Amino acid sequence: METKIILITGGTTGIGFTCAKYLLNLKYQVIITGRVKKNLDSAVSELGNNSIGFLSDTSSLKDIDELVLKVKNLFGKIDGLFVNAGIFKASNFEETSEELFNETMNINFKGAFFTVQKFVPILKNPSSILLNTSIVVFKAFADTSVYTASKAALESISKVLNIELASKGIRVNIVSPGVTESPIQKKSGMSDEAINNLLEHFSATSPIGRIVQPTDIAPIVEFLLSDKSQVLRNEKIIIDGGTTL
Numbered sequence: 590m591e592t593k594i595i596l597i598t599g600g601t602t603g604i605g606f607t608c609a610k611y612l613l614n615l616k617y618q619v620i621i622t623g624r625v626k627k628n629l630d631s632a633v634s635e636l637g638n639n640s641i642g643f644l645s646d647t648s649s650l651k652d653i654d655e656l657v658l659k660v661k662n663l664f665g666k667i668d669g670l671f672v673n674a675g676i677f678k679a680s681n682f683e684e685t686s687e688e689l690f691n692e693t694m695n696i697n698f699k700g701a702f703f704t705v706q707k708f709v710p711i712l713k714n715p716s717s718i719l720l721n722t723s724i725v726v727f728k729a730f731a732d733t734s735v736y737t738a739s740k741a742a743l744e745s746i747s748k749v750l751n752i753e754l755a756s757k758g759i760r761v762n763i764v765s766p767g768v769t770e771s772p773i774q775k776k777s778g779m780s781d782e783a784i785n786n787l788l789e790h791f792s793a794t795s796p797i798g799r800i801v802q803p804t805d806i807a808p809i810v811e812f813l814l815s816d817k818s819q820v821l822r823n824e825k826i827i828i829d830g831g832t833t834l
């Protein structure tokens with residue numbers, strides 16, 4: 590069978606990294622990106638052969654252009670794109686600064702938008718694009734207004750892209766994780782106590798009795814990137830252990 594080539598933005602830690610590991614075990618060729626060199630180096634060394642990492646800030650259109658060129662030079666075209674890079678910083682609506690607004694929208698929405706746009710020419714026919722959004726799009730959580738807006742904006746373009754890119758054999762689907770244990774919580778600005786309370790609350794109230802792990806997400810990501818999901822368009826898989834039921 591031909592080796593499938595998948596690029597994962599933000600593949601150095603958390604969900605992206607675990608998905609890279611999972612895909613590599615299934616003999617995919619995986620390319621990951623990140624913006625912190627130390628994280629990228631340690632991810633690539635742990636992932637080993639068949640993984641390639643590029644430093645690329647998803648909020649920079651210049652970086653995306655350079656990334657596309659490097660991937661094109663190495664592989665020509667790729668089979669799948671997991672648009673996963675993202676940040677979350679907790680902030681009360683009334684205190685949300687313009688700086689945080691811009692940072693969040695530039696990474697989670699603008700960066701994702703132009704990543705998709707600039708990768709289109711090097712996506713095969715057929716190929717799969719997968720967007721990582723969040724349950725915040727349909728369930729309200731305090732202190733997430735900008736994050737919610739960024740993920741809702743990303744989700745909103747999926748339908749349009751499925752229409753515009755259909756003739757190129759490109760399909761777009763969505764994974765919508767619930768609270769998932771990953772380094773994102775520590776980077777959020779929340780105290781350790783607040784993080785522990787959050788994780789305990791979601792473990793206690795979830796039908797699965799525990800917090801979602803990146804390893805729960807990886808097989809679903811693989812399914813949506815693979816030919817097994819060939820006929821799915823704008824499908825959203827909510828991966829939250831049933832917490833939003």
Ligand SMILES: NC(=O)c1ccc[n+]([C@@H]2O[C@H](COP(=O)([O-])OP(=O)(O)OC[C@H]3O[C@@H](n4cnc5c(N)ncnc54)[C@H](OP(=O)(O)O)[C@@H]3O)[C@@H](O)[C@H]2O)c1
Nearest residue numbers: 599601602603604623624625646647674675768769771773
């Ligand atoms: N964990 C959750 O509860 C949860 C729930 C729903 C959705 N999500 C979404 O899942 C995605 C992955 O999050 P995670 O939980 O796995 O968190 P994570 O461990 O913090 O991973 C985020 C990844 O994105 C990268 N990244 C951030 N900003 C970037 C930028 N400007 N350019 C390139 N790479 C960048 C990070 O790399 P660097 O270290 O180099 O910055 C890292 O590889 C995010 O889009 C997040 O919104 C997470």
